[in-house]
Amino acid sequence: MKPISILAGLFLILPVCVAAQENSATTTSHLAALSAVQDTNPPPDFVEVEKEPTIVTRKEPVYPEVALRSGLEGVVWLKVWVNREGKPRQVQVLKSDNQVFNQSAMDAVNQWTFTPAMKDGKPVSVWVSIPFKFKLWKEPEEMKRSAEDIKKAIDRPTVVVVRGPRDLKKMISYPRQAIEKRIEGAVFTSVTLSDSLTVTEIKITKGLDKNCDRAVLAGISNFDFSTDKDIAAKKESGPVSVVVQFVLPEKK
Numbered sequence: 001m002k003p004i005s006i007l008a009g010l011f012l013i014l015p016v017c018v019a020a021q022e023n024s025a026t027t028t029s030h031l032a033a034l035s036a037v038q039d040t041n042p043p044p045d046f047v048e049v050e051k052e053p054t055i056v057t058r059k060e061p062v063y064p065e066v067a068l069r070s071g072l073e074g075v076v077w078l079k080v081w082v083n084r085e086g087k088p089r090q091v092q093v094l095k096s097d098n099q100v101f102n103q104s105a106m107d108a109v110n111q112w113t114f115t116p117a118m119k120d121g122k123p124v125s126v127w128v129s130i131p132f133k134f135k136l137w138k139e140p141e142e143m144k145r146s147a148e149d150i151k152k153a154i155d156r157p158t159v160v161v162v163r164g165p166r167d168l169k170k171m172i173s174y175p176r177q178a179i180e181k182r183i184e185g186a187v188f189t190s191v192t193l194s195d196s197l198t199v200t201e202i203k204i205t206k207g208l209d210k211n212c213d214r215a216v217l218a219g220i221s222n223f224d225f226s227t228d229k230d231i232a233a234k235k236e237s238g239p240v241s242v243v244v245q246f247v248l249p250e251k252k
Contacts, residue, residue: 042081042090043125051118053082053128060239061108061132063190064100068136068205074098076105076132084123086114094129105132136205147184151250158249162186164242165228171219174246175211183209184248187216191240197226208246216244 066072074097081090091106109130116123150158157174178184188206191199202220207213220242225231231240 043127045127047119047126049117049119049124049126051115053086053114053117053126056086056113056115057111059108059111061101061104061134062192063134063136063203063205063239064104065203067098067100067134068190068203071136072098072100073135074101075134076101078105078109078130078132080109080128080130081125082114082116082128083125084116086116086123088112089125101132101134104134108132147245147247150245150247154247154249156249158247160245160247162243162245164191164240164244165223165225165231167227168219168223168242168244171223172215172244175209175215177211178209178246179248181209182248183212184246185209185212186243186245187212189216189220189242189244191220191225191242193225193231193240197232199223199225212246216242219244 064072076096077094079092079094080088083089088110091109093102093106096102109132114128117126118124146162147160150160157179159169159172159174161169185208186206187204187208190203190205192201192203194200199221202217204213204217225240
């Protein structure tokens with residue numbers, strides 16, 4: 001879990017005077033009204049707390065389509081008011097490399113839940129700052145070198161999952177049309193999973209050939225991601241980067 005820095009702390013508790021003759025129902029009513037006021041007004045910017053909020057559940061932001069098409073990357077810093085129930089109450093953009101990412105980051109954090117900050121053994125409202133990094137997974141030089149090494153060791157067209165569940169390769173066949181045209185290379189995708197790890201959306205961030213692209217999409221659509229130990233261990237939904245390499249043997 002990535003650490004988050006506290007930008008605010010304890011909300012000042014207003015004194016409540018309850019007359020001795022008031023009944024318990026009236027006292028409860030006063031306290032309920034006070035609680036509502038405390039979570040209606042934002043906390044101050046900087047107050048020390050004994051325990052910072054920690055993330056309980058999180059949703060990864062959707063990579064904006066326009067950013068994918070344009071190859072844009074960047075970081076958005078959000079200032080989030082986490083209330084005493086551990087829920088985002090208000091979100092502000094502190095800093096952004098590109099405003100195209102702002103709404104996606106805000107939509108995501110509004111679905112997060114936290115353990116509340118603690119002060120004197122009681123939950124308090126605080127501000128926290130959270131960075132959202134939008135970064136495309138680019139083809140590294142190691143992948144190119146690996147493909148060349150594979151070419152020397154294989155005697156028939158081969159599909160390799162460079163990033164993602166290794167068993168996925170069993171679901172993908174090298175298209176005959178691509179083989180005949182001597183097409184090889186990688187297909188980059190972003191796969192969005194539900195809480196139960198079923199596929200809800202697949203985006204090709206960098207394609208290769210329409211036949212290879214279709215083969216990857218079909219394979220991912222039919223793959224059971226819950227069988228992958230690494231993905232299942234995270235116990236969270238969100239985009240998963242999957243890169244599939246199509247490799248042809250060296251010509252003899």
